[in-house]
Amino acid sequence: MAKKYNKSVFLTSGYPGGMENNLLELAESVNLSSCASLDGLARKLKAELPACVVIDEKNLQNLPQFVEDTFTQKPGRRFIPAAILTSEPARIAPLFEASHTPVQIFHRDDKDGLTQFIEESIRKSIKIKFWGVRGSTPCANSENIYFGGNTSCVQVEIPGYEKLLILDSGTGIRNLGTYLQNYNRSSIDGDLFITHPHWDHIQGFPFFSPFYSKENRFRIHMPEQYRGGAEEILSGHLTKTFFPVTLDMLAADLTYVTQPEQPEDFGAFTVDYLVANHPTKTAIYRFKINGYTIIYAPDNELPLTRSPLRFIDKFCEFIHDCDLLIHDGQYDLEMFKDRKGWGHSARERVVELAKRSGVKRLVLTHHDPSSSDHDLRELSGKLQSYRGDTFSFVELAREGRMISLPVESE
Numbered sequence: 001m002a003k004k005y006n007k008s009v010f011l012t013s014g015y016p017g018g019m020e021n022n023l024l025e026l027a028e029s030v031n032l033s034s035c036a037s038l039d040g041l042a043r044k045l046k047a048e049l050p051a052c053v054v055i056d057e058k059n060l061q062n063l064p065q066f067v068e069d070t071f072t073q074k075p076g077r078r079f080i081p082a083a084i085l086t087s088e089p090a091r092i093a094p095l096f097e098a099s100h101t102p103v104q105i106f107h108r109d110d111k112d113g114l115t116q117f118i119e120e121s122i123r124k125s126i127k128i129k130f131w132g133v134r135g136s137t138p139c140a141n142s143e144n145i146y147f148g149g150n151t152s153c154v155q156v157e158i159p160g161y162e163k164l165l166i167l168d169s170g171t172g173i174r175n176l177g178t179y180l181q182n183y184n185r186s187s188i189d190g191d192l193f194i195t196h197p198h199w200d201h202i203q204g205f206p207f208f209s210p211f212y213s214k215e216n217r218f219r220i221h222m223p224e225q226y227r228g229g230a231e232e233i234l235s236g237h238l239t240k241t242f243f244p245v246t247l248d249m250l251a252a253d254l255t256y257v258t259q260p261e262q263p264e265d266f267g268a269f270t271v272d273y274l275v276a277n278h279p280t281k282t283a284i285y286r287f288k289i290n291g292y293t294i295i296y297a298p299d300n301e302l303p304l305t306r307s308p309l310r311f312i313d314k315f316c317e318f319i320h321d322c323d324l325l326i327h328d329g330q331y332d333l334e335m336f337k338d339r340k341g342w343g344h345s346a347r348e349r350v351v352e353l354a355k356r357s358g359v360k361r362l363v364l365t366h367h368d369p370s371s372s373d374h375d376l377r378e379l380s381g382k383l384q385s386y387r388g389d390t391f392s393f394v395e396l397a398r399e400g401r402m403i404s405l406p407v408e409s410e
C-alpha cells in the first residue's frame, strides 16, 4: 500500500486573524486541525506528527521556552516545520535565534508567506533528515548542542515508499529508533547503507531499538573491508569484550549485504558508489530518487594536489550536476594543512570542487568535535557568500534540519 503523505496542519488558537480565506483555499488539500491552546498543541503532538505547525499566540513572553520544551522533548519533533505569527517579527526573531527548533516567523498580514509555508510543508517531497552530523566522536557539550553532538546518521524519506532508508549508524541513529518507536506502530522494513565501519559510523548500531523486535526486517549494506563484509565487521565489533549484546542477539530479521560499486536498482531508488579517499574502504553513495541525484560523502579527503592520481577528476565526474551533495567539511584550510592524509576535507576545497561540478545544493557535515556552535555559526554566515552561482543553497548540517526536495505529483 502506498504511504499517504502527510497533509495535516496543526494551528493554535483557531484560524489566524484574516487567514480564513487563504486557509479555506488550501482546505481542499490540507487537514486543518485547530488546538485551543499551546497545551492542546503539546498534547496533540504526543500522538501525531503533522506536516507543519502554525502558532498564533498573543502572549509571546513564554513562547520561546514553550517551543524549545515541546519540540525538543521527543526525538523527531524538531523536523516539524513551525511557523510563528506575530505583528512584530523584527522584535520576535532574536528570541528564537538560539532555539534548537528551526522556526519561521511571519507577520500576521503576510498571508502569502504563510500560505507558501503551508504549501511547501504539505507538498509531496523527498525528505532528508539529519539525525547525526558530528565527525570522529560524539560530543555532548553545551558548546556544540546547537549543531548537535551525535555522529553520522541521515534518513531519507521517499514519498509513496514505505521502507526506511538510513545512511550510516553513528550515534544519531539511536534517536531515530526512539522516534520510530513513538510514532510507528507497525513493523519496520528498511535498508541501512553504512559508508564504512569507522566507530563514528557504527557506534549507534546496537542502540537502534528496532533491531530488538522480531517484527522488523533490515538489510545492512557496506563496502567490503579488508577483514570481510558487513556481517564479519559488525560481529567483530559486537563481541562480549566490547559490548554485552552480540549480533546474533538482535531479534530483527537482518540480512548483510556486501555492497558492490555498480548501480543497483531498489525500485524506489538506485544506488552506486565511488570509493572515497579515506583510510579504509569507504563509499561515497549516490542515490537516484524521483529524478534527483543525492550524494552522501561524510568521510572523504579532497586533496589539494593531483595525488592520488585522477581522484579529483573521478570525484568531480561522479558528483557532476547532482541535486544535493552532503559532504565531509570537517576542517578549514588552516586546520587541513596539519591533517593531510587523515581522510577529511577542507570546506574551501569542497565548495570549490562542488561549484566546478555544477552541484545544486551543498550541505557540509561531519563537523569536527572541536568546532563549537560559535565557530560553526560564524562559518555558516560566511558560507552564504557562495550562494547564487550554481548553489541554490549551501549550509552546514545540523541535527533536526530537514531538507525537502519536491516531487511532481503523478
Ligand SMILES: [Zn+2]
Pocket: 135, 136, 152, 198, 200, 201, 298, 299, 366
Ligand atoms: Zn567519520
Ligand SMILES: [Zn+2]
Pocket: 196, 198, 278, 299, 343
Ligand atoms: Zn572514517
